[in-house]
Amino acid sequence: NGLNAFYPEDLLNSSRTPSPMMTKVVRFNAAKDSLLTYYETATPNGIVIDPSDTYFLIHFALPDYGNPRKSQYMARLEGFDSDWSYLGFSNNIRYNSLPPGKYTLRVRGVPPNGYWSAEDLLVPIVVRKPFYQRTWFVVLIILIVAAGAYGFFLYRLEQQLGMEKLRMKLSSDLHDEVSGLLSGIAMQSDMLQLIVKDEDSKARLHIIGEASRKAMSKLSDVIWAVDSRKDKVEDLIQRMREHADDMLLPMDVTYELKIEKIDLQQKMPVHLRQNLYFVYNEAINNIAKHANATKVSIEFGNAGNVFEMSIKDNGNGRARSSSKTGQGLSNIQMRAQRLNASLQIIRDNGYTVRLTMKKFA
Known part of the structure; x- marks a missing residue:
């Protein structure tokens, strides 16, 4: 039977291992309640994940036709993972509810009896922000709030100006109409006191004149109190x-x-x-x-x-x-x-x- 001797490195495939290839992307869209699968994965911006996507999976494979099920993988999501994750024989990786932002997925593979791929698979991933976190929405809300505040300010200013105009008109009308009438009553009572001979009538006219003057004094206070110019x-x-x-x-x-x-x-x-x-x-x-x-x-x-x-x-x-x-x-x-x-x-x-x-x- 004899004795066999060998070097382990001689058993390894000495050919260069190519980088893995992305085969498909699977996304679960909660808004549509659907599982969406894409086989044409090459896009200028990479993979775009909507805010309504609860999770997504990226499938990949080594272009090795000997025994592909025995290929092993490791991955790292730049911008999210701090280190490489060993995936073993699993040829896909899943991410749940990634925060909005831009990422790059790096994947390495090794076939049976081979070396790790010298070049990584690079997959750009863009997770979109919900509409309420986007700049245009924030600017829109600020504009709406500013417009509402400005409108409320104009409304209050208009109300205040209207109230001041009403107070000015009221004070002017009271002064011109009522004060003039009371002044006329006081003057007429004074003139009638000079004409009438009856003492009782004179006393009554004197009371009317004094009451008119007191009413004018009280009215003057009211006019001043409502006048917006004071x-x-x-x-x-x-x-x-x-x-x-x-x-x-x-x-x-x-x-x-x-x-x-x-x-x-x-x-x-x-x-x-x-x-x-x-x-x-x-x-x-x-x-x-x-x-x-x-x-x-x-x-x-x-x-x-x-x-x-x-x-x-x-x-x-x-x-x-x-x-x-x-x-x-x-x-x-x-x-x-x-x-x-x-x-x-x-x-x-x-x-x-x-x-x-x-x-x-």
């Missing part, structure tokens, strides 16, 4: 001075208005301006009617993050709400609540109304 802090302060002049100076009551740390050009929301003025208005009216004062101190301004308005007199009377109108102090409290402000009413060494709230200017 929305600055300095407009409010000017109106406060005018009211103090009208109510206090004829009664020989001096006043001091102190303004501290506030922007006079700051525009004020209409509800803020109206409620602040009517609190001040009612406080001055109560002092003029009931306080028996000779001096009034008014402070209006900011202290840190707090706005404060205080009206203090040196009188010895009782500043109270009018029994005829049923308003007065209760009206001041109601308006302070509308402003979410803290209200103090102090009857010690005179009469003090102090309103504090969050800084607005």
